[in-house]
Amino acid sequence: MTRRKFQKLNVEPGLCLKCRGSKHLCGRAYCPLLTHKTATLTLSRFGNKNLYGSSPPSVFIGRYGYPRVRIAPLVPPMTGDTSIYDFPENWIRLPIDSILSMRFSLVRAYMHVDVRRPETGEVEAVREIALSSSPVDVDVLLKKKPSGIMFDEHVPPLGPASPVEKLRVEDNPRIERPVEKVFGDVDMKAVEAAVYLYRSGVPVSRIARIFSVGALGLKGKRRLVPTRWSITAVDDILSRYLIEKVKDLEELGEILVYTRKTIRNFFAAILLPGRWSYEWIEAWFPHTVWNPTNTLEVEGDWEGYWGRKTYASLGGCYYATRLAVAEHMYFRLKRQARVLVLREIYEGFFAPIGVWFVRENVRKMFESKPYRASSVAEAIRYVSRFTRLSAGDWVKSSRLLRETSLQKSILEWVRSLG
Template identity: 45%
Template sequence: MRINPALCIRCRGEYNLCGLSYCPVLAELRAKYTLKNVVNRERVDGSSPPSIFVGRIGYPKVNVYPAIPPIHGDTSNLENPKTWLNMKLEDFISSRLSLIRGSIKVRVGDARNPPRALHDVQVMALSSGPVDSELVLERPVGVRYVFDEHSPPFGPSSPLRELKVDSLPPPPRIVDKVYSDTDLNATEAIWSLYSHGIDVHHISRLLSVGALGVGKRRRLVPTRWSITAVDKHVSDKLLSEVRDYPLISEYRVYVRSIRDNTFIGILAPHTWLYEWAEAWWPGSTWNVWGGDVVLELDYEGYWGRDDYPSIGGCYYAARIAVLEALRSMRRQAAVILWREIYPGFNLPIGVWWVRENIRAMFNGPYERFYDLRDALNYVAGFLRLPISTWVSRSYVIKVLTKQSSLVNWLGGR
């Protein structure tokens, strides 16, 4: 069957919009990596970074997967998105697929009074460093890998017979404090951890295993949901601060090109507005079978938004990164974030890719302009889609200028 590529870009393996009971894009990827990464073992002994994945199938009864690579030592880079940007994509994927998982079937409410295996998983998640541990599995691991739009890849899994934990580095003091405070709600716990320097990747793991929130309400949260929840909660809090800052005084343009991706950031002298847009070329991850470039965009006004963006978790991953940048400048701006994805980038590796690239982009150099037309003229030199296509779809540009002259000027570009 021929699948409309626009459906793939909206769905990204999550909603079965094509009508199939499985995602054909992910099925092709799993078949490809099955040939290269078949693992046959019933025991896995190593140092977990720590790494845990919580599934969503069957909710409110879900599978929890502690994950261990078959190596001992400092494996913390396997769970550190800041280091992943500097790795070759093939090396990153290979290292992540080495994380072999043992599955435990539990109810989400078991986080409040966990059975022994789940308690050990929670304690692992709190740890400040790699945890020497062993998985004893019911049978040799299969060949099903996790490729997901939200979370980074994970290796194969098998039902867990026993989890053995040999050593546990103590958690950071603030993590232990928040975990022990059963009167602190989850939103406040997330912000407290972030304010004390705990990265959102670590916070989402804690939320996922049910280690945060009011004691009687704690529950497991599927990993893909916890990642977006943390990005949203933290960026909402950052936005409440940024809206009180003075406006930026000029247009700033940031550009980052990396691994068949181009990221564009434009900060405009205006109160908070925000848009995130992605243009997927034929042959890229979510436009495998298409013949044309598909552009998807979502946005918000000054007060943010209450509904979930159709473009998915990348919206909030990019949002937190730009709000971190504005907070460090102590300035407010209207924000345009555009991304072009070209053939060759054909693996879903998680929203960390967007978050860390936007962070890196705003930590880099920028060009200053005092006219929107000049800023867009500069941006046009880095994009493959005509700038007129981007402008015609842009919410923020429509708000910034209601004059037709800008669109007319761009019409032939």
């Protein structure tokens, strides 16, 4: 690679010689050189317009131009078991470089369709792929050589794209009985169908995929849903379902603290006695994905016992985390509580790889043994041993912690009156 290309990647060549993609000396969470080479190699495989491969299965529905959007099966130039390519629940154990390599090899063979007409022949072929529980062989004739890759904060990274000339599904998709049931039931609402699939053990990522292709809902009401929106919608639907059940549980009788550090990110959760409430706070350090400035940015959002009626300001991560929290409360602790989840994002985390990263890391965090604190102050001090923000900064940023401190101050004042 020439010096100019190193400069374009904003990498010092000398560091690469010392690091060789293993030590992350440039400060990034992934190797930009290897990622660049992977993307270049992937694009070089597509020397013509013919593409034959096994879709994981995976599909993508865009949002630009809504209601007329791009819809595409994602197909790699290889056959066999490619299921891991679109299974975020199993990505937690993989380095980001490997995830990017897999995702960049998935070609978006797109066509333009109206989301209000999900019964056309073009959509039916894509829907067949989306409903399958295992890889599906697809034969595609593209109009031109695919190009470009795509990053998105909600959706896993996407490989090169090209408009499709002809698309043929070569396999008979394997459709599980619960999926077949909700697809065929035109009297079941989409929300009920999503919950039914979840209770049947279908992974969240698959439910979002099925939701996106207009396979759920009442007759005449089914619509294609952009992938970005379907992911958040499913996280929202499932977490609300669980939260209503959590509210019937006894209140937590102790203070629990969970922590997890991974890939230039730190997560922590403080669970406090009380009725259900939830808060999500992110601290983006300078020179990260969504904070290219030189100053720290801290943002948060929350909901009380009765939930929220407006869309969370922090978007998909808020709902992805809420689902992981609700799962832990209902399935493991079997208690309700006031829950604060914190996330610090450090310099070098430059790859927006989707909200799955947050959901799966918070799930993983809750698998660890919690620290039991005797007071809120002790819980905050414990978390601050791992964070770069001070305890005072977290308290100032957290509505839940401020309210807890205020309630304690009022209680102490009342007690002082005798």
